[in-house]
Amino acid sequence: MIWRLKEKAKDILSNETGTIFKEASLRVALVYPNTYEIGTSNLGFQLIYRILNSITNISAERVYLPDSEDIKLYELGEDLFSLESQRQIGEFDVIAFSIPFEGDYINVLKILELSKIPFRSLDRGEDYPLVIAGGMATLLNPEPLAPFIDAFIIGEGEYITREVFEIVARREPKCKTLERLSEVQGVYIPSFFKPIYNQDGTFAGHLPSLRVQKRFVDDLHLHPAGSTILTKNTTFSDxxxxxxxxxxxxxxxxxxxxxxxxxxxxxxxxxxxxxxxxxxxxxxxxxxxxxxxxxxxxxxxxxxxxxxxxxxxxxxxxxxxxxxxxxxxxxxxxxxxxxxxxxxxxxxxxxxxxxxxxxxxxxxxxxxxxxxxxxxxxxxxxxxxxxxxxxxxxxxxxxxxxxxxxxxxxxxxxxxxxxxxxxxxxxxxxxxxxxxxxxxxxxxxxxxxxxxxxxxxxxxxxxxxxxxxxxxxxxxxxxxxxxxxxxxxxxxxxxxxxxxxxxxxxxxxxxxxxxxxxxxxxxxxxxxxxxxxxxxxxxFEGRKTPECVVPICKLCGVC
Missing domain, CATH: 3.80.30.20 (tm_1862 like domain)
Structure with missing residues (x-):
């Protein structure tokens, strides 16, 4: 069965322009938790793919949720693999999820399951890849996924991505890596914090208390703005x-x-x-x-x-x-x-x-x-x-x-x-x-x-x-x-x-x-x-608030 899946992957690659094939000391499985057609249409995912592969000691390969036909073959026992080299996910050093929509949360677990990797971070020892997540959905509220993720990147990825992977590349024990990552602005390590609740079930806070300041990019024009990969097999075609x-x-x-x-x-x-x-x-x-x-x-x-x-x-x-x-x-x-x-x-x-x-x-x-x-x-x-x-x-x-x-x-x-x-x-x-x-x-x-x-x-x-x-x-x-x-x-x-x-x-x-x-x-x-x-x-009163005009407006607290 595995040969059929790998032949399909090679056929997908043959229809792409801009694919990055690279070998480096730190291997990253960059995962979009939905199908190839949807994931390759996501510009943010493509930009992170380019950023990661621009770092000398990193090779990033893409992973997508298999379609309904292929998923049956994986469920028979085959391990999920990357697109570029068809390497099994468990062989990578890092699994990095890019999650734009809450509806894809269940697919995060499905991809871990197909890769034979335990869901919960506390069940993953040193032999398993580090699991990182970012994207619009987790920028809003990462807590529903917190038990499954080692580290969340909170904010825009252009700068923080490099800082995070410089630390990961040291290949220190996982606990030490997470300690170092927790010191980076915009990184949230959920296992370091315990949620507490009121008697009525409402959320009361974290122990110890925490504050994670998101990362923000001022100078957009200094960073890639366009597609990395083009193919006819996506929502937006070519x-x-x-x-x-x-x-x-x-x-x-x-x-x-x-x-x-x-x-x-x-x-x-x-x-x-x-x-x-x-x-x-x-x-x-x-x-x-x-x-x-x-x-x-x-x-x-x-x-x-x-x-x-x-x-x-x-x-x-x-x-x-x-x-x-x-x-x-x-x-x-x-x-x-x-x-x-x-x-x-x-x-x-x-x-x-x-x-x-x-x-x-x-x-x-x-x-x-x-x-x-x-x-x-x-x-x-x-x-x-x-x-x-x-x-x-x-x-x-x-x-x-x-x-x-x-x-x-x-x-x-x-x-x-x-x-x-x-x-x-x-x-x-x-x-x-x-x-x-x-x-x-x-x-x-x-x-x-x-x-x-x-x-x-x-x-x-x-x-x-x-x-x-x-x-x-x-x-x-x-x-x-x-x-x-x-x-x-x-x-x-x-x-x-x-x-x-x-x-x-x-x-x-x-x-x-x-x-x-x-x-x-x-x-x-x-x-x-x-x-x-x-x-x-x-x-409720239909009252107007002026549009955000930089740097004049001071209403919301950002400027």
Whole structure:
């Protein structure tokens, strides 16, 4: 069986451009806990792959979760291996997980299982690789994974990665390595700290107390911005991705990225154009990635340069209030035919409550202009379960969809809806996750409203999967047992919830007290918790908070 898996790996490699083959004294298995197609589409994962391999004494090889067909072969007894050299994972010195989404937590355990490596760090002696983790999900709240990880990297990886692996390369006993790592800013060693709880089950703190200050990169333009590996076998096919900016000043109250990556930073025009020229050498399209793309001061010049180079540029999700005729002409120049807008709410008041201050009129006008400028597919994203939401607000989602269809008469209008997951480090971290029955009822309101409207496609996300995401997002270290049970039940969260001794609703449906201590409070993002609470209270009044403007704004505590 192993020969079949290795032949498949070699076939995957044969379709790649930019693969790094390297032998060095310190071997790192860089793991994305999902399939190859998804993981190779992740620009952050690719950038860490490049950074690690730029260090002389490190060779980093990629590992992905096998697809459903291959996983059956591994479960017959074969050890999971890396892509580049097909080396077994247990033979590496370090296993480094890059984890952007909480839904992939169970895959972290599955990959350890397939590698025949004990889940819990306390069960792994000197003969096992050091297990490190980082990424967006653990930047918010690493506690549900804490028993399984030796060291978490909290923050942006450009500098801290080198510092961490300089220590690991000394090859000292694991306990000594962890002691040294604990002295590095941005490293969290969970085995050094014991969580304590109040009698009602709420989190009380860690013993000893701790504070981990995240690592932050000021000078983005000094670091790689574009894809390392290109292949047709990914979500974005052979598109060359470029990170244009990091962070967002929009201050949307539900958005973790807008808070933990503060303050917002743009890469300079010259470094982005240099990446576009690299893409041209490879004969590829480019995807410009940023949560605040239209805020980049040189975006029009960047797109014009791409057109001059004969490169088609695709733009990520755009703000409705920033779409004018000049910008749409720029988008038309890029050749893009699909536009993504995230109104989040159907009514103006509820949109103000999340601190988005464009109106239904603005959105409809943007849709009409988009149609005139050649856009043929319009994607709109909404949430239900926002604090203070009424049925009229939910109905307004369908009404807005129909109004947009009225000014966008041909092509496709897709309305995507999911329940709000209140994330750590956002003003909504105190809010409850909406009840599943209530989400289903609200979905039905939207269905009824658009029933019979031609040209509108509804895409309604599974409330149950978002319930699990809410549990994993805001859970304490006690949630780790639920993950183990889910793996025992072959990925069935439903069966795991039945066997778990804790009440999951305690983590999901419960509105947090204003003075409650959270499991993630030990991370120092520079943001004042008092500021976040004020933002939560303001949401019920639909009150505006200005956008984050560097260095003028001093509201949140970061600057």
């Amino acid at each position: 598109m060359y991705l470029i990170e244009v900016s990091r962070g967002c000043g929009g201050a949307c109250r539900f958005c973790a990225e807008g808070f933990v990556y503060r303050y917002p930073r743009h890469r300079d025009k010259d470094s982005i154009i240099a990446e576009i020229k690299k893409a041209k050498e490879m004969g590829r399209r480019v995807g410009l990635i940023s949560p605040m793309l239209l805020d980049h001061p040189d975006l029009k010049e960047i797109i014009a340069e791409a057109k001059k180079e004969g490169i088609q540029a695709s733009l990520s999700s755009l703000r409705a209030d920033a779409l004018d005729e000049d910008m749409l002409e720029t988008i038309r120049m890029s050749g893009q035919k699909t536009l993504t807008i995230a109104p989040e709410a159907g009514s103006d008041f509820l949109r103000r409550s999340v601190n988005k201050h464009f109106t239904n009129e603005d959105i409809t006008r943007s849709a009409e202009l988009s149609y005139k400028f050649g856009i043929t597919n319009l994607k709109l994203y909404f949430m239900v379960g926002l604090p203070g939401e009424t049925d009229e607000d939910v109905k307004a989602i369908g009404e807005l969809g129909k109004a947009i269809r009225g000014v966008f008469p041909r092509g496709k209008v897709t309305i995507g809806v999911n329940p709000l997951v209140p994330k750590p480090w956002t003003p909504f971290q105190w809010a409850p996750f909406p009840k599943l029955k209530d989400v289903e009822r609200k979905y039905q309101i939207i269905k009824d409203e658009v029933k019979g409207a031609s040209g509108i496609k509804l895409s309604l996300s599974s409330p149950r999967l978002f319930y699990i995401q809410a549990l994993l997002s805001r859970g304490s270290r006690r949630v780790s047992r639920f993950l183990e049970l889910a793996l025992e039940e072959k990925g069935s969260y439903t069966k795991a919830l039945r066997k778990w001794e804790s009440n999951p609703d305690f983590y999901t449906y419960r509105e947090r007290r204003a003075d409650e201590t959270f499991p993630w409070d030990f991370i120092d993002h520079g943001i004042s918790k008092r500021f976040l609470r004020k933002e939560y209270d303001k949401s």
